[in-house]
Each structure stands twice: as C-alpha cells, then as structure tokens.
Amino acid sequence: MKEEPIHLLLVEDDPDDVLLLHDMLAETPHPPFSTVHVDRLEHAAARLSSENFDVILLDLSLPDSDGLDTLKALYETGTAPIVVLTGTDDEETAIQAVQSGAQDYLVKGNIGNDLLLRSVRYAIERFRLKARLEEMRQQEQRERELESLEMLSPVRISVTSRAYGQLPIREVYPDIFQEMVQRYGELLDESLTRQVFKTGKSISDVTRSIGDDLGRLKAKPRDIVDIHTAALQEKSENATIKKGQAYLEEGRLRLIEMMGYLADFYRNIALGSSVPDNVRQDTQKR
Numbered sequence: 001m002k003e004e005p006i007h008l009l010l011v012e013d014d015p016d017d018v019l020l021l022h023d024m025l026a027e028t029p030h031p032p033f034s035t036v037h038v039d040r041l042e043h044a045a046a047r048l049s050s051e052n053f054d055v056i057l058l059d060l061s062l063p064d065s066d067g068l069d070t071l072k073a074l075y076e077t078g079t080a081p082i083v084v085l086t087g088t089d090d091e092e093t094a095i096q097a098v099q100s101g102a103q104d105y106l107v108k109g110n111i112g113n114d115l116l117l118r119s120v121r122y123a124i125e126r127f128r129l130k131a132r133l134e135e136m137r138q139q140e141q142r143e144r145e146l147e148s149l150e151m152l153s154p155v156r157i158s159v160t161s162r163a164y165g166q167l168p169i170r171e172v173y174p175d176i177f178q179e180m181v182q183r184y185g186e187l188l189d190e191s192l193t194r195q196v197f198k199t200g201k202s203i204s205d206v207t208r209s210i211g212d213d214l215g216r217l218k219a220k221p222r223d224i225v226d227i228h229t230a231a232l233q234e235k236s237e238n239a240t241i242k243k244g245q246a247y248l249e250e251g252r253l254r255l256i257e258m259m260g261y262l263a264d265f266y267r268n269i270a271l272g273s274s275v276p277d278n279v280r281q282d283t284q285k286r
Helices: 015-026 041-050 068-075 091-099 113-152 159-163 174-197 203-216 221-237 241-271 277-285
Strands: 006-011 033-038 055-059 082-086 104-107
Touching (some): 006 041, 015 033, 015 113, 041 068, 068 082, 091 104, 174 221, 174 241, 221 241
Parallel strands (some): 055 082, 082 104
C-alpha cells in the first residue's frame, strides 16, 4: 500500500542547514516527505494560514524573530506539531521549548536520519493524540450541556399542566416549533459569520423578532429551551468538534438574550405600553 507523504514545513534561514535537512528527508522514503521551505517567521505564518501541514521543523533564530518568541508565535496557530531546531545544545532552552509547546528539540549537527524521522513521527502522533483527547473533552462538555438543557424541559408534561392547557409549543404548534428551530439555527449561523467577518445584519434585532413571535404564542421559558436545544442538536450533527463548540458557546448568549426579550414582551403587555394594538389584542385572545 502506497504511503501518504508527510507534508512538512521547514522554517530555516541557513542555506547549508536547509540543504542538509532536504538530503536527510529525501533519504527517508518510508514515509516520503513533501517539504515546503520558508526562511522567515512571517512567511511561515502566511503558509500556515492557507495550507495544512503535518509537522513543522522550526529554527528558533530567524531574520525576523529569535528565541522562544519564534516558537510561541507559531504554536499559537495550533495547526501542526512543532519540532525545534537549534545550533545550541542547551538543556534549559530545550526544557523551555517543550514547556512552550514544542513536541521535540533537535540540535543541529547531532541529527541523523533515524533521529529526525523518529522525532517527526512521534511529534505527529503526540499532537494527534492530544487533539483527539481535546475533541473528546469538548464533545463530553457539549453533551453534558445539552443534557442539562433537556432536563430543564422534560418530554413528559405533568397532568396538572395538561389539565390547564399549559402544553409546550412543540406539542401545540409542531409546525411553528420547527419553523422557530430553523430560524434560531439560522440566527446561530449568522452570529458565527458576524464574529468571523465582523459584518452582517443586527443579531439583536433578529433575536428580538423571534422573542416577540414567541410572546405572541404565549411561550414560556421552557419553550425557548426546547427551541435552543433542538437547534443545537441539529447544528451539531454534521459539524466539526470545533464548530460544534462554537455553536454551543454562541448559543448560550443567544439563549440568555432571547429569554430577556421574551420577558420584555410580557412586561410591556402588563404595563400596556410599547406593544402595538394588534399584537396586544392577538396575545389577549390567546
């Protein structure tokens, strides 16, 4: 079976070291390496923003950055494991580099083919394991939060609630409930897009609109939790772990905000102000 090449970013400004490392990587056919070389931190950051790499070989001393600051700048991108290259055999620097996020620390002049390959492979495996553990942690956190929300709005409604007609919107108006779930899901998407691009329509206006519509349906806080939970479950099904976590975090804000707008709606009705006559009459009929 043909092995997939390891896509490696080499960040090194010394031409002799670049040539030596290229030769070492070329002599290691299993697995093969696909290497991209840059000689500045700025160029490395630019490549990492537009391209995925399996591992980074990083010289700490570059024309535009020096020392552990070089490592920290690339580590913050969180895109690939980093193996540090240095010309100084300094144990304290090695420890600091690992503490700052490097997977390994190699001293130039003491690197052989076997050591380089082993260091790269271990770095990739450790990085993937750490990422997987973090995904599992976030997944568990998301599931716990969804479960806690579901407990706030149990599927079984008490006999007393049924007797007084206090049924959830999902049972009384199932079609409208699904429409609200869709609108709330679109609100979450718009909110995330606005975070990334710093643009788009007012999220608060959309949230208030949904809150007012729920008020007209005589919704309870339980109904908002129902809509919030259903929308998060739908959005999380096909989302990456990272995006699912973003939905969860953004959803917390939207949930609180919508609760506030629903309370405002009922407060205005109680005070007989700030609510159009047709809305007040429609609500009173319900």
